[in-house]
Amino acid sequence: MYSRIIGTGSYLPANVVTNAELATRVDTSDEWIRSRTGICQRHLAAPDQTSSMLAAEAAQRAMTAAGVTPEQIGLVIVATSTPDFIFPSTACLLQARLGIKRSPAFDVQAVCSGFVYALDIADKFVRSGSCSHALVVGAEVFSRILDWNDRGTCVLFGDGAGAVVLAASDKPGIHASVLHADGSHAGILSTPGQIRGGKVTGDPFLRMDGQAVFKFAVRVLDEVGREALAICNMRPADVDWLIPHQANVRILEATAKKLGIDPSHVVITVDRHANTSAASIPLALDLAVRDGRIKPGQKILLEGVGGGFTWGAALVEM
Ligand code: UT7
DSSP, X not given: OEEEEEEEEEEOOSEEEEHHHHTTTSSOOHHHHHHHHOOOEEEEOOTTXXXXXXXXXXXXXXXXXXXXXXXXXXXXXXXXXXXXXXXSOHHHHHHHHHTOOSOOEEEEOOGGGHHHHHHHHHHHHHHTTSOSEEEEEEEEEGGGGOOTTOHHHHTSBOEEEEEEEEEEESSOSEEEEEEEEOGGGGGGEEOOOEEETTEEESOOSXXXXXXXXXXXXXXXXXXXXXXXXXXXXXXXXXXXXXXXXOSOHHHHHHHHHHHTOOGGGBOOOHHHHOBOGGGHHHHHHHHHHHTTSSOTTOEEEEEEEETTTEEEEEEEEO
C-alpha cells in the first residue's frame, strides 16, 4: 500500500503589499529586498483572517480537485507555527469548518519544514491502512508575529495556505521521505515569547540571524535532497521539478546548483508570495499543478528547512 497526492489547492489573502509600500513604513527599498531575496511582493491576511480560515479555502480547493467529500477524509493535519489559538488545534478548527466528522485532527509544529513533516506523517497513516484519504495543509499568518519595525525580518514573510489530499494507492506516490531536526540551533531562528499569568512575557516577535540561517539552509537542502534521492535509487536528473521551501531566491538557486538541477526545473514563488513558512511548499506545488507545469507521472522533490532547526525532503510522483 502506498499514498498518492490526488488533489492540490491553495489560497492567498487578497491584500497584496509591494516592496515599495513597505519602504514607506520601514527603512528599506525595493532594490534592497529584490536583490537580496528576490521578493517583489507578499499577500497579507486581513485583521480578522486566521490560519484556519486560509486553510479552509486551500483545503476546499484541494478536495474539489481530488473529487473527495468530507465523509471520505480520515485524517486532518495542519502544519502551522501561527495557530488560531494555543488550543484547540488549527486542524480541529479546520475540521469543523469543512464539516469533517470524527477523523483524527492535529497540528504539526516544525516551522518552515512543517508541510514536509505533515506529509510524511500522513503518508504513514495511509500506508498503514489507518485511513484511505488524508488532508494535509500548511497554513500561516506570519504577519502576526513580525516586528514591523525590524527591517531585517518584516520584509521577508507573507501569509497563505496550501493543501493536498493523499489517497491510498497500489502505485507509489510518495517514493521517499526524510525528516531531521537539530535543536541545538534553536537560537538562530525563533519567536521566543511565552504566555504566563495571562500575559506574553519575553519577545513575542520572530527573530533571526539571517546569515547563519542562510548557510544552514543551503547545506541541509543539498544533503537532504541527496538522501531522499538515494533511498529511491534516483539521480538529480530524474527529478522533473524541485520545490524547495521558498525563503530567498538565492537559497533556491544555490540549492539547485549544488544538487545539479537546472534552474528551469525549480518552481519559484518567493518573488510573489515571499516566505509563507509551512504554506510555501504546498502553495508552490498547487501553482505549478494548476498552470500545467507539473503533469501526472512527473517526479517532484519537495524540500523544507526552518526553525528548530528542522529539515526534510520528500520524493513525490504525481
Ligand atoms: O524560512 C527560513 C527563514 N529565513 C531564511 O531562510 C532567510 C535566510 N537569510 C537570508 O535570506 C538573508 O540573510 C537576508 C535576506 C535575511 C539578509 O541578507 P544578507 O545579504 O545576509 O544581509 P545582511 O543581514 O548581512 O545585511 C546587510 C546590510 C546590513 O547593513 P550594514 O550592517 O551592512 O550597514 C543590514 O542592516 O543590509 C541591511 N539590511 C537592510 N537594508 C535595507 C537588513 N535588512 C534590510 C532591509 N532593507 N530590509
